[in-house]
Amino acid sequence: MKAYIFPGQGAQFTGMGMDLYESSAKAKDLFTHANEVLGFDITKIMFEGTADELKETNVTQPAIFLHSTILAEVMGNSFAPDMVAGHSLGEISALTANRTIAFTDGLKLVHTRALAMQKACEIEPSTMAAVLGLEDHIVEDICKNTGGVVVAANYNCPGQLVISGDVRAIDAACEALKQAGARRALVLPVGGAFHSPLMEPAREELAAAIENTQFTEPACPIYQNVTATAVTNPSEIRKNLISQLTAPVKWTQSVQNMIANGATHFIEVGPGNVLQGLVKKIDRDANTSKAEV
Structure with missing residues (x-):
C-alpha cells in the first residue's frame, strides 16, 4: 500500500516549483491562480527569492503548500494514495491532495493559518528546541516539571522530539534535558512556540476559517497529527485540524500506525526529503521515495 506524505515548514528552497511551472500548463495555471488568491506574486518569491524572503511565515507556508499540491495535481493518475499524512502545515496539503478540501480553499486556509500564527508569535517571546537522544517520557516529565509554558510539540x-514554549521555560528545560543525558537540546531558529498552548489565539482565528470551509469525503484516509490514526469522516477531520495548532504533531505514531495498517511505500510530495529520513528512522525497512511527475 502506498502512503503519500507531505512536508511542513522548513522544507522551502529558492527555485521550488519552477520545474513544474515551466513544464506543465496545468501547473502554470494553478500558480497564476494562487498569485491572484493571495494578492501578491508568490511564484516570483518561490522561484527567485532569497532564503530570508522564503523564511517569512506568510510566504513559507503557502509556498510549501503550493509546491506539494500542484505536484500531486500534475502527477495525475500516477498520484494514487491508499493513505496520506502531512507534518504540521503538510496536513492541509494532504487534505487538498486527497480531495477533502478544494485547492483554492486549502490555499486560503494556509494563508490564514500563517498570518494567525505570526500574530500569535508576536504576543509573547517564544521558541522551540530539538531534543536528541532521550526517550519521550523523560522529555515529557521534564517539560511537566519546568515552570512556565513548555510542552512536547513534534x-x-x-x-528526536521538539519542545515548544516561552523562551525562559525552553532555556530552563534545555538545561534540565542536558543534565538528564540528552545528546543535544538545541534552541531552533523559529519565531514562535508552534503546537503549544501559546498558539491559542491562532487556533481561534483558524477555527473560524475552517468552520466556513467545505470538507468532503476524502479519496483515502488521512492519518492526522492530533490522533495519529486513520480518519475519513469530514467533521472529525475538521475538528482535528482545528486542534492541531495547540496540540503535538504525532508523526512517529502516525507512521507506525500507517505501517501497521499495511503501508509498504512512503512517497514524499513536495520540497525536500526530511520526511523520508524520519520514516527511515522510525522503521529502517520502510521503502521511501520522492514524488515525481
Missing part, C-alpha cells in the same frame, strides 16, 4: 522519530 514527535518526529524515536530519540
Whole structure:
C-alpha cells in the first residue's frame, strides 16, 4: 500500500516549483491562480527569492503548500494514495491532495493559518528546541516539571522530539534535558512556540476559517497529527485540524500506525526529503521515495 506524505515548514528552497511551472500548463495555471488568491506574486518569491524572503511565515507556508499540491495535481493518475499524512502545515496539503478540501480553499486556509500564527508569535517571546537522544517520557516529565509554558510539540522519530514554549521555560528545560543525558537540546531558529498552548489565539482565528470551509469525503484516509490514526469522516477531520495548532504533531505514531495498517511505500510530495529520513528512522525497512511527475 502506498502512503503519500507531505512536508511542513522548513522544507522551502529558492527555485521550488519552477520545474513544474515551466513544464506543465496545468501547473502554470494553478500558480497564476494562487498569485491572484493571495494578492501578491508568490511564484516570483518561490522561484527567485532569497532564503530570508522564503523564511517569512506568510510566504513559507503557502509556498510549501503550493509546491506539494500542484505536484500531486500534475502527477495525475500516477498520484494514487491508499493513505496520506502531512507534518504540521503538510496536513492541509494532504487534505487538498486527497480531495477533502478544494485547492483554492486549502490555499486560503494556509494563508490564514500563517498570518494567525505570526500574530500569535508576536504576543509573547517564544521558541522551540530539538531534543536528541532521550526517550519521550523523560522529555515529557521534564517539560511537566519546568515552570512556565513548555510542552512536547513534534514527535518526529524515536530519540528526536521538539519542545515548544516561552523562551525562559525552553532555556530552563534545555538545561534540565542536558543534565538528564540528552545528546543535544538545541534552541531552533523559529519565531514562535508552534503546537503549544501559546498558539491559542491562532487556533481561534483558524477555527473560524475552517468552520466556513467545505470538507468532503476524502479519496483515502488521512492519518492526522492530533490522533495519529486513520480518519475519513469530514467533521472529525475538521475538528482535528482545528486542534492541531495547540496540540503535538504525532508523526512517529502516525507512521507506525500507517505501517501497521499495511503501508509498504512512503512517497514524499513536495520540497525536500526530511520526511523520508524520519520514516527511515522510525522503521529502517520502510521503502521511501520522492514524488515525481
